[in-house]
Amino acid sequence: MATFGSRQNLFNRVWDEHTVRILPSGQTQLFIGWHLIHEVTSPQAFQMLRDRGLTVMYPERTLASVDHIIPTLNQARPFADGLAEQMMTAIERNCREFGIKLLNLDDEHQGIVHVAGPELGITQPGITLACGDSHTSTHGAFGCIAFGIGTSQVADVFASQTMAIGRPKVRRVEVSGRLSHGVYAKDATLHVIRKLGVEGGVGYAYEYAGDVFDRMNMEERMTVCNMSIEGGARCGYINPDQTTVDYLRDRPFSPKGQAFDRAAQWWLSRASGPNADFDDRVAFDGGEIEPTVTWGINPAQSVGVNEQIPSAGSYPAHKQGELREALAFMDFRENQPIKGTKIDVAFIGSCTNSRISDLREAAKVAKGHHVAKNVRALVVPGSQQVLAQAEKEGLHEIFKSAGFEWRAAGCSMCLAMNPDKLVGREICASSSNRNFKGRQGSPTGRTLLMSPAMVAAAAINGVVSDVREML
Amino acid sequence: MQTIESITARAIPLPLDDIDTDRIIPARYLRCVTFEGLGEHAFEDDRQQNAEHPFNQPQFQGAGILLAGRNFGCGSSREHAPQSLMRWGVKAIVGESFAEIFFGNCTANGIPCVCADPEALRQLGAAVTAAPKTELTVNLVNKTVTCGTRSFPISMQEGARQSLVTGNWDFLGQLVEVASQTREVAQRLPYMNSFA
Ligand code: SF4
Numbered sequence: 318m319a320t321f322g323s324r325q326n327l328f329n330r331v332w333d334e335h336t337v338r339i340l341p342s343g344q345t346q347l348f349i350g351w352h353l354i355h356e357v358t359s360p361q362a363f364q365m366l367r368d369r370g371l372t373v374m375y376p377e378r379t380l381a382s383v384d385h386i387i388p389t390l391n392q393a394r395p396f397a398d399g400l401a402e403q404m405m406t407a408i409e410r411n412c413r414e415f416g417i418k419l420l421n422l423d424d425e426h427q428g429i430v431h432v433a434g435p436e437l438g439i440t441q442p443g444i445t446l447a448c449g450d451s452h453t454s455t456h457g458a459f460g461c462i463a464f465g466i467g468t469s470q471v472a473d474v475f476a477s478q479t480m481a482i483g484r485p486k487v488r489r490v491e492v493s494g495r496l497s498h499g500v501y502a503k504d505a506t507l508h509v510i511r512k513l514g515v516e517g518g519v520g521y522a523y524e525y526a527g528d529v530f531d532r533m534n535m536e537e538r539m540t541v542c543n544m545s546i547e548g549g550a551r552c553g554y555i556n557p558d559q560t561t562v563d564y565l566r567d568r569p570f571s572p573k574g575q576a577f578d579r580a581a582q583w584w585l586s587r588a589s590g591p592n593a594d595f596d597d598r599v600a601f602d603g604g605e606i607e608p609t610v611t612w613g614i615n616p617a618q619s620v621g622v623n624e625q626i627p628s629a630g631s632y633p634a635h636k637q638g639e640l641r642e643a644l645a646f647m648d649f650r651e652n653q654p655i656k657g658t659k660i661d662v663a664f665i666g667s668c669t670n671s672r673i674s675d676l677r678e679a680a681k682v683a684k685g686h687h688v689a690k691n692v693r694a695l696v697v698p699g700s701q702q703v704l705a706q707a708e709k710e711g712l713h714e715i716f717k718s719a720g721f722e723w724r725a726a727g728c729s730m731c732l733a734m735n736p737d738k739l740v741g742r743e744i745c746a747s748s749s750n751r752n753f754k755g756r757q758g759s760p761t762g763r764t765l766l767m768s769p770a771m772v773a774a775a776a777i778n779g780v781v782s783d784v785r786e787m788l
Numbered sequence: 789m790q791t792i793e794s795i796t797a798r799a800i801p802l803p804l805d806d807i808d809t810d811r812i813i814p815a816r817y818l819r820c821v822t823f824e825g826l827g828e829h830a831f832e833d834d835r836q837q838n839a840e841h842p843f844n845q846p847q848f849q850g851a852g853i854l855l856a857g858r859n860f861g862c863g864s865s866r867e868h869a870p871q872s873l874m875r876w877g878v879k880a881i882v883g884e885s886f887a888e889i890f891f892g893n894c895t896a897n898g899i900p901c902v903c904a905d906p907e908a909l910r911q912l913g914a915a916v917t918a919a920p921k922t923e924l925t926v927n928l929v930n931k932t933v934t935c936g937t938r939s940f941p942i943s944m945q946e947g948a949r950q951s952l953v954t955g956n957w958d959f960l961g962q963l964v965e966v967a968s969q970t971r972e973v974a975q976r977l978p979y980m981n982s983f984a
Contacts, residue, residue: 346962358866364822375974384817482892515862549887615908662983732810755810
């Protein structure tokens with residue numbers, strides 16, 4: 318491989334290749350290979366273009382999907398929610414006017430933008446990608462450098478196919494060994510965030526490396542990179558390997574025939590070599606990771622399922638206020654076991670964990686059981702492709718006969734911009750990525766993050782459970 | 789573009805860590821196609837749940853400088869968060885640290901996010917709590933925040949600071965200037981040519 322012996326890591330290699338110039342501010346003007354957009358953060362950006370009489374520079378490198386506000390029950394237009402309908406109309410009109418392909422509800426590839434992009438083969442190693450959504454870090458699973466951006470930057474990328482950004486440092490996060498049975502990619506990423514903190518990654522891009530990530534399939538890698546942002550990192554990535562190349566073969570946007578072989582060779586040559594330099598390194602032992610559950614109001618406030626919620630005494634002084642605030646909001650006590658916590662709602666979905674392998678794992682747990690009385694349980698596939706595949710495999714029947722609702726593709730209860738919401742003080746076992754106050758639609762609603770299999774186990778038992786006892 | 793060298797205004801203290809963008813502007817207010825009207829919903833849920841929330845208190849209405857804690861603005865990339873603060877009246881934020889996308893969004897809207905150490909923030913918070921009419925000055929040129937006779941050092945990512953003080957915080961104009969150079973970079977990338 319060309320890069321063997323090179324000290325340059327993937328991040329810096331890709332960054333240099335995409336640098337247009339250094340701006341007077343000292344930031345880099347970085348070329349963006351693919352721009353993904355959705356209905357929530359794009360309308361104001363299109364307006365900025367209109368206000369200045371600008372156009373989209375590379376409409377053919379821009380793809381739109383609708384996901385955040387999509388109802389998952391009744392998708393007849395106009396939507397019952399007038400504001401959601403207005404946003405739909407806006408993205409339809411904007412995409413038409415600026416010549417951008419839109420994965421609308423009638424498109425078999427519509428779905429959460431971070432599920433649909435990779436499925437289509439748009440996300441490839443060695444490219445840069447941006448999207449007006451913080452979980453754009455998901456695409457890093459392919460060794461793609463992917464940034465979540467704000468609306469002003471969406472306008473920047475529209476007009477110039479570049480963005481202004483300061484160069485982050487690169488930290489290698491190594492997880493060695495093997496995850497034990499019943500421990501998933503979600504647990505690994507929650508564990509890393511727990512150990513490094515929600516601001517541990519500020520100023521860094523994360524390179525995830527080591528046996529645990531090497532062994533993962535692409536969907537698991539996406540789960541890990543997805544939550545880089547929860548750890549404060551600007552982006553996260555995993556070096557491309559044969560798993561990456563195999564995934565990309567025969568996708569709609571993948572190169573075909575001999576071009577694919579040339580592509581594969583180039584992709585693999587992007588990877589950090591064994592002598593690559595990093596600004597920082599941390600290491601964890603995968604064998605020590607347990608099924609992990611959050612108990613608080615940020616994603617680092619988590620414990621292993623058999624551990625207790627921490628006591629104030631075990632917390633550093635400057636974090637104690639935060640701990641008390643979280644306990645008060647959650648109505649939990651210090652030293653309370655997390656296992657056995659009663660739940661009201663179970664949500665399997667979101668760009669973290671709504672792919673086919675997630676649904677397969679959850680279905681394995683649900684099969685032959687029934688959702689506990691008084692628990693409302695939802696399965697929301699991440700895309701229409703996932704939905705179709707799941708139905709082909711009969712997973713929807715397993716879920717439905719276990720008492721789960723089977724819904725149409727979208728973001729749904731991950732942030733509840735559509736009708737799927739928590740009510741009042743409900744507690745939700747959720748496979749999503751954020752447990753912030755009010756995140757799931759009720760200002761006082763409570764979220765416990767965990768893997769999809771753990772959500773299924775909680776749904777069946779009505780309480781937070783150790784999924785390993787059900788496998 | 790307007791140069792932003794210093795901001796003088798009354799301040800509002802919000803000394804909490806890890807304030808996420810869902811709290812600054814809850815997702816239900818993102819159902820919109822313009823940023824208009826977001827100001828009145830800043831911290832909506834926190835304000836509902838806590839009558840004592842600084843954003844509810846009459847003495848802090850009209851404040852222009854927000855005193856924050858660590859990792860302010862973590863969470864989503866929604867520019868609705870700085871937009872709602874800006875429309876509420878915030879012109880500058882002094883905190884211990886900021887989440888990066890939030891920081892970039894603020895800069896793009898001409899709102900400096902500057903860092904001060906926890907002790908400075910504590911003293912500033914105490915001063916404005918005791919006398920809410922006190923005006924603070926955030927000065928990006930000599931890198932200080934002053935409160936009466938007291939002055940504390942502030943720091944800010946140099947690129948962002950430069951762009952604000954020189955009036956170059958509208959990146960769009962600069963980025964489109966070099967379209968031909970951008971196309972050259974694209975030309976060199978094998979994937980932009982379908983690996984032909
Ligand atoms: S699933 Fe949740 S985190 Fe992912 S893009 Fe949708 S709202 Fe954002």
